[in-house]
Amino acid sequence: TSSANTGNQWYKDGVKITGETNATYTISQPGLYSVTVSNIGNCSASSVATSVSVFPNPIAYAGPDLLVHELDSARLQGSATVGTVFSYLWTPSIYLSNDTIAQPLVVRPKIDGYYTLYVTNENGCTNSDEVFVKVQKELIIPNAFSPNGDKINDTWEITGLDTYPFCTVEIFARSGQIIYKSFGYSKPWDGTYNGKPVPVGVYYYIINPKSGRGIRSGNVTLLR
Template sequence: IDLQGKISQMGLPNFMPFLFYKPAFSVENPCLGDTTYFHFDQYFTSDSLTWDFGDGSPPLTTKSNAHPSHLYSSTGIYSVKLLIHHCDIADTAEKDVQINDKPSIFLGNDTTICNSCTMVLDGGEGMDEWFWQDGSEQRFYEVQQSGNYSVLVTKDECANSDTISIFGGIVKVVVPNAFTPNRDGVNDEFGALSNEPLLDFHLLVFNRRGTLLFESRQIESGWDGHYQGSDAPLGVYSWQITYSYYYESVVKSEIQRGTVLLLR
């Protein structure tokens, strides 16, 4: 174009790509009692961000927090708004966020199971997903032996879990009448064995004069035949064991006493 010596003050405006960008944010964990997280992926640098979480709480204005969190006090649908400021221009992103109750799950009180019996645990009706402790993903779970069983359930993007302890119906605690702590790897320790999990356990070992030589509160930890760093002499020693366990949903306590022969 021939301007015939004249100067033009006109030109193309600066290109602002954010004007063609539709802002949006995502929501994670919209569950009552848990923290809800918001994620805004910025494609440009903003001057400030203002979050209105829609529940009457004061708006959150920040220069850089594009991933805030918020704790809602009740269920419902909340209109969440994000105001983005950049170069004297404001843009808005809005989303209705539904805050849901966490699913209710209860496997039952801790209980006992008899030998050769089967118990069925119910992970709850109407869940979206079930995840049992062994990876099973069915609503119902069959139990045939004692142990701890747990399930994680999800519904409407929210999760909850529960655990139940199942004990055997008949508890047997056996104790040997002799042991040989000669470090050959065979029968080196004196202790007890149980066919079922115990709630608590306490072992005491005494010499003939009634001196306490050994004490343990773990059934896996037995006496190695030492006392104050030295080998205990050959002979007969007295012991006492107290323990408790579940039987038909009731805690039962037992005491056993006896003697053990230490050989080398």
């Protein structure tokens, strides 16, 4: 910064920087910098050249997005380059085993969310990156429902299945006939087959959540 508001000319390594005549100059490259100030009478004074070093920011990488079951743990894959010594800070710290290491565990998370990794190198330069953690819910599968039109348990609602968008659900009659099949479960079974109510009784299901989770099977009783 020059002490004069006007008449400034900035130099880098003894060479005039074209167009840089303000009182302040923002440096982006290393070198020897000086400023010459001239008044109306064409008198001038130059500053002593100052050597400036420019340190690069580190490159932060929070790792690939993560898919983790709410009862499990998974490791974030954070890392950094450009520099030799780094400090790390993850925010928010909720569900993390340690928020000051590059690759902490996400432990039994309950909600989806973004995590931001802040990296600082040995020169105090900082950068950041973020990663999304998607939580798969534990399935709660009812063993009965009553599609009788009273708006209470009229469909077979499977809690948590919405976190498995590629799941398949198959329902069988006692005879082995498939009476319901879906890819995803955006429209829960309403106790019908081909648009007509099925009889009261016990039906059998196979649920394949996919996304690395095991197949679930069992039976559900339909009441009216």
